[in-house]
Amino acid sequence: MPTPTVTPTITPAISPTVTPTIVLVGHGMVGQRFLEALAERGVTGRARVVVLSEEPRPAYDRVQLTSYFSGRTPDELSLVEDGFMARHGIELHLDDPAERVDRAARTVTSRAGRTFAYDTLVLATGSYPFVPPVPGRDADGCFVYRTIEDLLAIEEYAKTARTGAVVGGGLLGLEAAGALKGLGLDTHIVEFAPRLMPVQVDEGGGAALLRTIESMGLSVHTGVGTQEIVTTGSAVTGMNLSDGSTLATDLVVFSAGVRPRDRLARDMGLAVGERGGVVVDERCRTSDPDVYAIGECALAADGRVYGLVAPGYEMARTVADLLADEHAEASFAGADLSTKLKLLGVDVASFGDAHGAADGCLDVVYSDSRSGVYKKLVVGRDGTLLGGVLVGEADAYGMLRPLTGSVPPVPPEQLVLPAGVAAPAALGPSALPGDAVICSCHNVTKGEICEHTSLPEVKKCTKAGTGCGSCVKLIGQLLPQSGDAGLCGCFPYTRSELYEIVRTLRPASYAKLLDSHGREEARGGDGCEICKPAVASILASLGGGYILDGEQAALQDTNDHFLANLQRNGSYSIVPRIPGGEITPDKLIVIGEVARDFGLYTKITGGQRIDMFGARVEQLPAIWTRLVDAGFESGHAYGKALRTVKSCVGQTWCRYGVQDSVRMAIDLELRYRGLRAPHKLKSAVSGCARECAEARSKDFGVIATAGGWNLYVGGNGGATPRHADLLAQDLSDAELVRLIDRFLMFYIRTADRLERTSVWLERLEGGLDHLRDVVVHDSLGLCGELEALMAGHVAGYRDEWAATLDDPDRLRRFVSFVNAPDAPDPSVKFVPERDQIKPDLTVLTLEGTLPR
Numbered sequence: 001m002p003t004p005t006v007t008p009t010i011t012p013a014i015s016p017t018v019t020p021t022i023v024l025v026g027h028g029m030v031g032q033r034f035l036e037a038l039a040e041r042g043v044t045g046r047a048r049v050v051v052l053s054e055e056p057r058p059a060y061d062r063v064q065l066t067s068y069f070s071g072r073t074p075d076e077l078s079l080v081e082d083g084f085m086a087r088h089g090i091e092l093h094l095d096d097p098a099e100r101v102d103r104a105a106r107t108v109t110s111r112a113g114r115t116f117a118y119d120t121l122v123l124a125t126g127s128y129p130f131v132p133p134v135p136g137r138d139a140d141g142c143f144v145y146r147t148i149e150d151l152l153a154i155e156e157y158a159k160t161a162r163t164g165a166v167v168g169g170g171l172l173g174l175e176a177a178g179a180l181k182g183l184g185l186d187t188h189i190v191e192f193a194p195r196l197m198p199v200q201v202d203e204g205g206g207a208a209l210l211r212t213i214e215s216m217g218l219s220v221h222t223g224v225g226t227q228e229i230v231t232t233g234s235a236v237t238g239m240n241l242s243d244g245s246t247l248a249t250d251l252v253v254f255s256a257g258v259r260p261r262d263r264l265a266r267d268m269g270l271a272v273g274e275r276g277g278v279v280v281d282e283r284c285r286t287s288d289p290d291v292y293a294i295g296e297c298a299l300a301a302d303g304r305v306y307g308l309v310a311p312g313y314e315m316a317r318t319v320a321d322l323l324a325d326e327h328a329e330a331s332f333a334g335a336d337l338s339t340k341l342k343l344l345g346v347d348v349a350s351f352g353d354a355h356g357a358a359d360g361c362l363d364v365v366y367s368d369s370r371s372g373v374y375k376k377l378v379v380g381r382d383g384t385l386l387g388g389v390l391v392g393e394a395d396a397y398g399m400l401r402p403l404t405g406s407v408p409p410v411p412p413e414q415l416v417l418p419a420g421v422a423a424p425a426a427l428g429p430s431a432l433p434g435d436a437v438i439c440s441c442h443n444v445t446k447g448e449i450c451e452h453t454s455l456p457e458v459k460k461c462t463k464a465g466t467g468c469g470s471c472v473k474l475i476g477q478l479l480p481q482s483g484d485a486g487l488c489g490c491f492p493y494t495r496s497e498l499y500e501i502v503r504t505l506r507p508a509s510y511a512k513l514l515d516s517h518g519r520e521e522a523r524g525g526d527g528c529e530i531c532k533p534a535v536a537s538i539l540a541s542l543g544g545g546y547i548l549d550g551e552q553a554a555l556q557d558t559n560d561h562f563l564a565n566l567q568r569n570g571s572y573s574i575v576p577r578i579p580g581g582e583i584t585p586d587k588l589i590v591i592g593e594v595a596r597d598f599g600l601y602t603k604i605t606g607g608q609r610i611d612m613f614g615a616r617v618e619q620l621p622a623i624w625t626r627l628v629d630a631g632f633e634s635g636h637a638y639g640k641a642l643r644t645v646k647s648c649v650g651q652t653w654c655r656y657g658v659q660d661s662v663r664m665a666i667d668l669e670l671r672y673r674g675l676r677a678p679h680k681l682k683s684a685v686s687g688c689a690r691e692c693a694e695a696r697s698k699d700f701g702v703i704a705t706a707g708g709w710n711l712y713v714g715g716n717g718g719a720t721p722r723h724a725d726l727l728a729q730d731l732s733d734a735e736l737v738r739l740i741d742r743f744l745m746f747y748i749r750t751a752d753r754l755e756r757t758s759v760w761l762e763r764l765e766g767g768l769d770h771l772r773d774v775v776v777h778d779s780l781g782l783c784g785e786l787e788a789l790m791a792g793h794v795a796g797y798r799d800e801w802a803a804t805l806d807d808p809d810r811l812r813r814f815v816s817f818v819n820a821p822d823a824p825d826p827s828v829k830f831v832p833e834r835d836q837i838k839p840d841l842t843v844l845t846l847e848g849t850l851p852r
Contacts, residue, residue, distance in 0.1 A: 019046070019047065019048055020047050020048070020119035020120070021047065021048040021049075021050060021116065021117060021118050021119050021120075022038070022043075022047050022048070022049045022050070022118065022119065022120045022121075022122065022323065023050045023051075023052065023098075023108050023116050023118040023120070023121050023122070024049065024050070024051045024052070024122045024124060025052050025097070025098040025108065025121070025122065025123050025124065025125055025264065026052075026053065026054070026123065026124035026125040026126055026261075026295075026297075027051050027052075027053035027055070027058060027059050027092065027094075027124075028055075028059055028062065028124065028126045028295070029059055029060075029061065029062055029063070029079060029295075029309055029312065029313075030124050030126070030294055030295035030296070030309070030312035030313065030315070030316050031051065031053075031059060031124035031295070031316075032058075032059035032079045032080060033312070033313045033316040033317075034122065034124060034294060034316035034319065034320060035049065035051070035084075035088075035090060036084075037316050037317050037319075037320030037321075038088075038320050038323065038324075039084075039088045040320075041320055041321070041323075041324035041325075042324065043320065043323055043324050044088040044089060044090060045088075045089075047323075048089075048091070049088070049089070049090045049091065050090075050091045050093070050116050050118075051090060051091065051092045051093065052093050052096055052097055052098045052108065052110050052116075053092065053093065053094050053095070053096070053097065054095070054096075054097035055094065055095070055147060055148075055149070056094055056095040056149070057074060057078070057094065057148065058078055058079070058080040058085075058092065058094065059078070059079045059080055060074065060077040060078050060079055060148060061077045061078075061079055062146075062147075062309075063309060064077060064524060064525070065077070065145075065148070065151065065175070066175045066176075066178060066179050067524050067525065067526070068148065068151050069151070069155070069178075069179045069182045069183065070182070070511040070524075070526070071509065071511040071512055071515060072511075072515065072523075072524040074148050076515075076523070076524050077148070077524070093110060093112075093114065096110045096111055096112045096114065097110065097111055098110055098111075098264060099111050099264075100267070100268075101121065101264065101267070101268040102268075103268055103269065103288055103290075103291070105117075106118050106119070106121075106290065108121065118290075119290070120290055120291075120292070120323060121290060121291045121292070122291075122292045122293075122294065122319060123264065123265060123278060123286075123291065123292065123293040123294070123297055123298075124293075124294050124295050124297065124312075124316075125261040125262070125264060125265075125295075125297045126261055126295055126296045126297055127258035127259055127260055127261055127296040127297065127307065128146070128258060128259055128261050129144035129145070129146050129254060129255065129256075129257075129258055130254075130256050130257045130258060130259050131144065131254045131256070132167065132225075132226060132254070132256055134226050134227060134228055134229060135228045135229065136228055136229025136230065136231050136236070137229055137254070139229055139231045139234060139235060139236045140231075140234045140235040140236065141157060141161070141235050141236035141250060141251045141252060142229060142236060142252045142253075142254065143157070143251070143252070143253050143254070144253070144254050144255070145166075145172055145173075145175070145176040145179075145253050145254075145255050146172075146258075151179070154179070154180075154183075154251070154253065155183065157251055158180065158183040158184070158185060158251060160250075161185055161250035161251040162185060162186060162250055163185055163186045163187075163188070163248060163249045163250050163251070164180035164183075164185035164186070164187050164188070164249060164250065164251040164252070164253065165187070165188040165189075165190060165239055165247060165249040165251070165252050165253070166180065166187070166188070166189050166190065166252075166253045166255055167190050167226050167252065167253070167254045167255065167256050168189075168190075168191060168254065168255035168256040168257065169189050169190070169191030169193070169195075169196040169197065169198075169220070169222065170191075170196075170197055170198070170199065170200075170255065170256075170257065171197065171200070171339075171341060171343065172255045173189060173191070173253075173255035173256075174189070174196065174197070174213070174343040174344055175255075175343060176253045176255045177189050177213075177218055177344065178343070178344040180251070180253065181216070181217070181218060181344075185250075185251065186219075187217075187218045187219070188218070188219045188220075188221060188247055188249065189213075189218060189219070189220045189221065190221045190224060190225075190226055190239070190241065190247070191220070191221070191222045191223075191224075192223070192224065192225040192242075192256075193222065193223070194206075194222055194223045195207070195209075195210070195222055196209050196210055196213070196220065196222065197209060197343075197348065200339060200348065200350045200354070200389075201348065201350060201354070201374075201389050201391060202354070202355055202356075202376065202389055204365060204367055204374050204376060204389075205348075205350075205374045205376065205389040205390075205391040207374070208367070208368075208372045208373060208374035208391045208392055209346060209348065209372070209374075209391050209392075210222070211372050212344075212346050212372030212391075212392060213344055213346065215372070215617075215813075216344060216813075217812060217813055218344075221241065221247070223243075224241045224242050224243045224245075225241065225242040226239055226240075226241060226242075227240045227241060227242050228240040229252060230246070235250075236249060236250060236251060236252055237249075237250070239252065258296065258307060259276055260273075260276045260277040260278070260296055260297045260298070260299070260305050261296075261297050262276055262277060262278050262297055265278040265286070265293065265297070268288075268291075270286045270287050270288060270291065270293075271286065271287040272299070273299040273303075273305075276299075276305070277297065277298060277299030277305040278293035278297055278298050278299060279299050280292070280293050280298050280299065280300060280301065281301050282301045282331040282332060282333050283318065283319075283322055283330070283331055283332075284298065284315050284318050284319050284322075284332055292319045294312060294315035294316050294318075294319055295312035295315060295316070296312065298315065300315075300332060300333075300334065300335075301332070301333055301334075302333060302334040304334065306335055306337075308335070308337065308339065309441060310335060310336070310440045310441040310442075310443075311332075311334075311335035313441060313442060313443075314332055314335055314443060315332050317330070317443075318330040318331060318332045336351075336437075336440050337350075338350065338351035338352065338401050338404075338440055339351075340390075340394055340397045340398075342526055346372070346391070346392060347390065347391070347392060347393060347394035347395075348390070348391050348394065349388075349389070349390040349391075349394040349397040350387070350388070350389050350390070351387055351388055351397065351400065351401040351404060352378065352385070352386050352387025352388065352401070352404040352405075353378050353386040353387035354376075354378065354387045354388060354389050355378075355387075356378045356386075356387070358378070358380065358386055360380070360381050361378050361379065361380055361381075361386055362378070362379050362380075362381065363376055363377070363378055363379075364376070364377045364379060364412045364413050364415075364416055365377075365416070366413075366416040366417055368392075371392065371566070371570070372391070372392040373391065373392035373393045374389065374390075374391040374392060375388070375389070375390050375391075375393070375396075375416040376388055376389045376390075376416070377400070377412045377415060377416055379412050382407065383407045383408075383412070384405065384406065384407050385400065385403050385404050385405070385406060385407070385408055385412065386404065386405075387404060388400055395473070396415060398438070398471055398473055398474030399429070399432070399474065400415065401437075401440070402432050402433075402436035402437060402438060402446070403432070403436070429446070429474060429477045429478050432446050433446070434446050434447035434450075435447060438464060438471050438474055438475060438478070439462070439463075439464035439465060439471045439475070440471075441463075441464075441466075441471075442462065442463040442464055442466070444462045444463070444464035446478060448462055448464075449462065449464055449475055449478050449479070450478055450479075452479070453479060453480055454479060455472070455475060455476060455479065455521065458475055458479070459521065465521065472489065472521065473489065476489060486519070487530060487531055487534060487753060488528055488530035488531045489519065489521075489522065489528060490514060490518050490519060490522040490525070490527050490528050490530075490531045491514075491517065491518055491519065491522070491531055492519050493517065494752060495534055495538075495678065495751065495752050495753045496749060496750045496751065496752070498513075498517075498534070498535065498538060499538050499748070499749055499750075500749075501513070501517055502535070502538050502539065502542060503542055503749075506542075510527065510532065510535050510536075510539075513535060514527055514531075530753065533560075534678075534753045536560075537640055537676045537677070537678065540676035541675065541676040541677065541748050541793070542789075543792055543793065543796045546798075546800070546803055546810070547560060547800070548560075548561070548563075548804075548810060548813065549810075559638035559639065560638055560639055561813075562617055562620060562638075562813075562814065563620070563634060563638060563800050563801060563804065564615070564617075564620055564638055565637055565638045567613060567614075567839065568839050569827075569828055569829065569830075569839035569840065570825060570827060570828045571613065571614045571615055571616060571828050571830075571839070572615045572616070572617060572620060573611050573612060573613040573614075573615070573637070574600075574611075574612045574615055574620070574623055574624075574627070575605070575609055575610070575611050575612070575635040575637035576591070576609070576610070576627050576632035576633065576634070576635050577609070577632065577633050577634060577635040577636070577669070577673060578608060578609045578610070578635070578644075579645065579665065579666040579669040579670055579673075580608075580645060580646075580647045580662050580663075580665035580666040580669060580685075581607075581608025581609070581644075581646055581647055581662075581665070582647075582662055582666060586630075587630060587631065587632070590626065590627065590630040590632075591610050591612070591627075593626075594612065594623055594626050594627060595612050597626075598612075598614075598615060598619055598622075598623055599614065599830075599837065600612040600613060600614045600615060600837075601613040601614050601836045601837050601838065602836070605644075607643055607644035607646060607682065608644060608646050608647075609635060609637075609644060611637070614830060614837055614839075616824055616825055616828055617814055617815065617825070618814060618815050618822065618823075618824070620814050621804065621805060621811055621814050624801040624802075624804070624805060625805055627801070628799070628801055628802050628805060633673075633799035633801060633802065634674075634799055634800050634801045636673065636674060636800075639676065639680075640676060640677055640678065640679050640680055640754075641674060641675055641676050641677060641680065641681065642669070642672045642673055642674070642675050642677075642680075642681045642682075642683070643680055643681065643682050644669065644682060644683070645665040645666075645668045645669035645672075645683040645684060645685060646665065646682075646683070646684035646685070646693045646694070646695075646698075647661045647662045647664070647665035647666075647684065647685045647686075647687070647693050648661050648662075648685075648686055648687050648688075648692035648693045649661070649662060649687070650662050650663075650685075650687030650688075650704070651687055651688075651704075654687060654688070656687075656688045656690055657687035657688050657704070658687065658688050658704045658705065658706050659687055659688075659704030659705075659708075659709065660687070661685040661686060661687035661693065661702075661704055662685075662687075664685045664702060664709070664733070664736075665683075665684070665685040665693075665702075667733075667737075668683060668685065668702070668737070668740065669683075671737065671794055672740075672744065672793075673797065674793075674797050674798075674799075674800070675744065675748075675793055676748075677744070677747065677748050677751075678747070678748065678751040678752065678753055678754060678755050678760075679751075679754050679755060679756045679757075680756075681699045681700075681744070681757070682698045682699050682716070683695075683698045683699060683700050683701060683702070684697075684698045684701050684702070685701075685702040685703075685704075686701075686702070686703045686704060687704045688703075688704055689703060689705075691703060695712060695724070696712050696715050696723045696724045697715050697716065697717045697721065697723070697724070698712075698715050698716070698724060699713070699714070699715065699716065699724075699756070699757040699758075700712070700713050700724070700740055700743060700744070700757070701713075701715060701724050702736065705729065705730055707729075707730035708729075708730045708731045708732055708733075708735075708736070709730070709731045709732075709733070709736045710726060710728070710729040710730070710731070711726070711727045711728050711729070711731060711736060711739055711740065711743075712724035712725060712726055712727065713725060713727045713743055713757065713761065713771070714757050714758045714760070714761035714762075714768075715757075715758060716756050716757070716758045720758075722758040724758075725761070725768045727739065727743070727768070727771065727772060727775070727776070728772070728776055738787065739775060739776065741786065741787050741790040741791075742774075742775035742783050742786045742787065742790075743771070743775050744790065745786040745787075745789045745790050746771070746774060746775055746782070746786055747760060749786075750764075
């Protein structure tokens with residue numbers, strides 16, 4: 001590797017009495033951060049600053065590039081605050097890159113022919129996408145994934161394509177694959193390495209990531225390379241792979257890594273590395289002391305080219321410090337490569353010695369392949385945390401990364417095991433020392449964050465949370481709690497307020513709602529696991545259509561993804577609806593035959609239904625077909641929706657019954673089936689005061705009287721049982737239905753996320769009296785509207801199982817492996833028990849023995 005030849009003298013800081021010129025070549029994320037650092041240090045006030053940019057637009061957030069396909073505009077991706085350039089006197093020349101540098105004359109000439117003299121030249125030219133030298137790579141339909149212009153071109157070409165392929169399964173490759181899938185293309189990922197994201201995750205993490213991504217409908221080909229792009233005329237029609245197979249595709253995106261853009265440096269005679277990159281010392285100076293290089297174009301003093309934004313920002317600060325003060329101790333000797341991202345909706349994080357390269361280290365591993373969760377901590381023999389990999393569930397990243405290099409205050413296995421399997425890990429922000437780096441993008445410590453009182457203040461004063469965003473959750477935990485009643489960190493509104501916003505404005509998508517009504521720092525992002533299912537429930541309760549169509553699918557809870565209940569070993573349970581608990585012998589026989597033929601475990605539920613356990617995901621459509629053909633439909637046991645309306649046999653059979661409770665239970669269940677709510681809903685109808693159906697332990701319960709029906713609301717069983725309260729009595733059939741309509745829609749409209757009716761009623765200001773005023777006496781004038789909302793639900797209901805079976809595109813998601821749709825998942829296993837089956841579980845793998 002060439003060693004830079006640097007004169008002993010240090011480039012002087014900018015003099016307050018002379019107006020020197022700083023020329024910045026390149027205006028990406030690192031270039032903009034350099035300009036901000038100059039402004040913060042007052043350098044722009046005493047120096048002329050000229051910027052030559054190759055792109056036609058100012059710097060934008062390349063980390064969030066894919067959010068363009070979620071509705072974020074190029075202007076919203078911009079990193080340049082309005083008026084920033086003018087306020088600091090910075091001359092920005094867009095679409096006019098530097099073409100030549102005369103080091104002897106100290107001038108830079110741009111493509112447009114402009115020549116600028118410089119005292120200090122800073123190269124921030126970034127990197128360029130590597131395109132493998134395969135035949136056909138220049139065909140129509142071949143793209144790279146690097147700039148907004150690239151995305152615009154892909155978006156336009158995809159309008160006439162059906163299948164897309166991404167060459168490269170790294171960070172940007174998975175982003176590109178998500179974009180193609182979002183554009184409606186059948187999407188393939190081709191990765192030469194034996195696993196996805198080979199740099200960031202190990203074999204176990206790669207396997208968990210693969211399973212999750214394939215479950216989303218993407219096809220993954222690992223361990224193979226692209227040998228040729230097949231064309232018809234000038235357009236792409238396929239790819240020949242190294243294993244001899246051919247992949248038909250209309251569009252190809254190359255995302256096989258990047259290379260430093262060092263051509264200008266080579267042309268001007270600067271030292272460059274053997275494999276590229278402008279050689280710099282610890283002060284980011286090149287072999288010419290008047291020229292600096294920062295970001296992805298630089299080969300740092302530790303021999304690395306850093307492709308992450310955080311090291312580039314640190315380089316930018318280093319050079320700005322040196323230009324502001326020649327005596328500054330600023331230097332850049334290397335950087336932390338920890339990363340946390342959400343790729344295709346999957347959390348992926350790695351930190352420290354993620355691959356366990358240190359001598360004598362031990363691994364603590366939790367692997368749950370059925371749900372795509374993989375956690376590995378690398379520890380020294382003395383218990384020191386050295387690094388880790390987190391896939392599928394990475395909430396602990398914000399706490400674990402700052403603890404790297406120290407012995408955690410709890411055993412490491414407690415840090416990877418899920419809740420309920422191990423003792424809870426009492427590890428919170430208070431366990432972090434004051435010098436722990438919370439935001440690695442901007443090198444901000446816990447102590448610096450704790451000097452502020454709000455997230456906007458932290459962002460403005462320290463820039464923490466404005467980079468990749470992975471630290472925002474931990475920052476929020478470190479700040480004083482303000483009593484913010486917002487749903488989550490994405491929305492400042494409660495669930496009930498969001499319901500009114502959606503009901504009134506009818507936004508076209510979750511992304512539109514987030515961008516128009518989300519918190520400023522959340523706009524343009526992907527949301528979180530709190531608000532996405534909450535908004536999905538709101539959209540469904542307002543008639544948002546089939547819940548797995550388009551963007552809706554990504555918002556759903558785990559069970560809703562496959563319209564069945566996920567069980568401990570990765571299998572699913574099926575619960576057909578049995579309204580009122582009434583079933584014919586023929587239908588009982590069908591359930592028995594289905595359970596027998598598919599080898600399912602059967603159990604009578606407390607809601608007067610029959611639950612069938614042990615189905616693999618690819619078996620679900622076949623099971624539904626048998627059930628739907630026999631007249632069954634989904635029982636919505638998987639959703640936050642109406643589950644059952646139990647009943648006793650009522651006056652038809654029972655000598656104590658005073659009303660037909662079975663008929664009423666069936667009518668109510670068929671009316672409210674499929675109704676999505678903040679939480680599950682259960683009901684029951686008893687035919688007399690003996691209360692055999694246990695109606696008063698339900699969200700809404702009905703008890704027959706000689707004069708009609710009594711309606712009780714707000715009850716539940718479970719860990720905190722509550723008897724329901726009497727809302728109205730001696731109601732006719734029509735009056736009963738009308739009040740239940742109003743009650744349910746008022747609950748759906750005003751309850752918080754995951755709030756049962758019992759908790760909601762106790763929280764409701766004025767309690768039962770207020771509820772009675774609203775739904776019985778119409779004190780707020782809402783009853784007509786509530787009834788209309790329910791009428792819309794009843795009219796628009798369609799069985800989700802039948803709707804899936806009728807659509808081949810919808811059926812395609814129900815496979816364990818996209819590449820082998822008929823192959824069973826080998827990790828789903830059973831053992832016999834009491835003439836049926838039960839899951840065969842292996843949960844935890846501990847590699848190595850830690851000292852105690």
